[in-house]
Every structure is written in C-alpha cells, then in structure tokens.
Amino acid sequence: MYDYQSRVEELDIEAFQTNLIQWFSEKHRDLPWRQDPTPYHVWVSEIMLQQTRVDTVIPYYQRFMEKFPTPDALAKADEQDVLKVWEGLGYYSRARNLQTAVQEVVEEYNGKVPDNPKELGNLKGVGPYTKGAILSIAYQQPEPAVDGNVMRVISRILRVEEDIAKQKTRKLVEGIISDIISREDPSSFNQGLMELGALVCKPKNPVCYECPLQDHCQAYKHDLQETLPIKSSKKKQKRKPYAVLIIRNEKGEILVQKRPEKGLLANLWQFPMISLEEVDFSSIIQWFRNEYGLQLELDQQVTNIKHVFSHLVWQLDVYAATVKDGTLAQDKGVFLDYSDLIQLPFPVSHQKMIPFI
C-alpha cells in the first residue's frame, strides 16, 4: 500500500481545518440531533444513520425520542415496542443491539455513556465509526469517525487510490484523520467532513466550485473527482421464491408468526411463508397440514411482491386461505384479529400485504 504520509505533510493543516470548520458553521443542516448533542442523542442518531439516509432518519429519530427520551426509558422498554418504533427503518439488529448496550450503560455505568474508546467500543453495536462519532461530537475528543462520506472526501483530497471497500483503507484514513483533526473543535471537524460528503463532495457530480477544500484537493487538481474513490463492486443478489399465506379462521382472525430470534429480520412478525424451492406449489396444502396441523382451502392469489434486500431478493406470491379443519400445532404462530395484529412489528415486505387482509 502506498505511504500517504508525504501527502499529509504537504497539506496546510491549519488552513484545512479553518476552511472546513468555517464552512460547516455556515452551511450545516439544522438536524434534530444537533439541537442538543448529548451522548445519548448522538448515539441514537448515529445508530439510525448507519446505512440510512438523513431524510429517512429524521421522523424515526423524533418518534424514538418522544417514546424513549432517556437511556433509562429505553433500557426499561419492551423489545417489541422498540422494534415497533424501528419498523420500516431496516437493519433491525441495530435496534436490539442499541437497547442491549443502553441496558449495559444503565447497569454498569450508572446511566452515563462512557467517554473513552475502550468502554464505548465494547458496547454492542458500537463499532469504530460510532465510537469516534460519540467521542468527537458529544465529548469533543479528537478521535476519527470515518464513514462512507469521510472515506470519499479523504480519498479525493489525498488522491487515495486504494479500494475503499477494504478494511485496510478505512484504517489508513483513520490514521490520516488522527493527524489532521482539529484539537480545538473535533466535533465540527468530523461533522464538517461528513456534511461536505453529503452536500458537496457527493458520489456523483460533486460540486467542486462550492467546496471549501478545493485548494487542498489532489483529485480536483488532477481532474479525478469523478474517478475517485475506487470501490470494488459487490456481487448481485440471489432470488428466492416463496408462497405467503393469509390464513383466516372461522372467527375471521389471521395467522401470524414471530420470526426466529437470530438471523434475517429477527423477532419481527410475518404471515406464514413457504419456500417454493423446498416445497412444490402443488403440494402446499398437504405440506401445511403436516407442519401446522390445519386443513386449508386455498382461495385465490391476492398479490405478488418483489422485495429487494442488500443480499437477496424475495419473490412473494401471496394467497388468501381459509381454515377448514384441524388444530394449530405448538409454536406455529397465533391467530389475531386486525386491531391486535397491527400492533406488532412487521418487515416492510409483509406490511405491504396487510391491505389485502
């Protein structure tokens, strides 16, 4: 790997810091978690912002803080209520890990979010980025907080041509930030880099003529701003076909089931779904009687849904069905009426089926 130390030494670090922090103070967006950046506020916002856009997060953050205004409130909450507030935001393990970690803060640290890298980094769901963000933004410590924005900005400024998908490149950039971060205002410095990445130094069509760091930028100097950063592409998703059953009993209630506590969409709820790679469609009724103990009548297909995850694609054919006979086997779900069912957290793919009930 190329040694970027000489390029850091060529930077006018004082001017870089001043230009960046001045720009941030003038141009930053007024975001809810910036109004009172307590460690808890910063923490919750950073977890929500992982792989998620600012505009998407804003209403979730506001609802979350109304419901769980303090670490204590979140620690005591029912996990299903936390997931319900998170419903639709995705990466649900973030919510479960956050609650676990906040419970640890309440029990081990008397409710005070740790202010050192070691204890902070040991909390569930707090990785290198989130740790650095809390330390710099809430505690004004000069720690790097390297997210996708910072990777892109720094790779352009210093003409880093390594693959930014690699861990090694992130560590390289952390080292660079440690060398150039403002000791006077690490919060504005780190947030400034991220804000710059979001508003100016964008992935496509960066607005270089508005950039406060133009004079420092090697990519701009060599007209490489559209070329950098270099990122290896990920492989495409696998398709998985399923039949989903909206099953109504004689009382008009609908069968729903809780997903396993580990893996994809853990602890969320769904309508029963059957892999069409494992069960042939023509034998679903028989298969269902064996597995669930219920004799069904298949009414009609009500919709089909294509749901894209980052790593796979669900192809869902949704059918209405009616219970004709039998007793539901143990741990196979529960029949609920509509008003009870909508209290539960569903992944978006299954939320889309609720209108067809």
Added chain:
DNA sequence: AACCCGGGGGT
C-alpha cells in the same frame, strides 16, 4: 478477509 444484515432514494 468475506459474508451477512433492510430499506429507500437517486440517476
């Protein structure tokens, strides 16, 4: 180091 884990929006 490679893979798993959601959902939405931009182009």
Added chain:
DNA sequence: ACCCCAGGGTT
C-alpha cells in the same frame, strides 16, 4: 438496473 447511504457482527 445499478449505486449509494453518518456500519457492525459473525465466522
């Protein structure tokens, strides 16, 4: 259709 997003956990 493809890329991107204020990443972290597991193996």
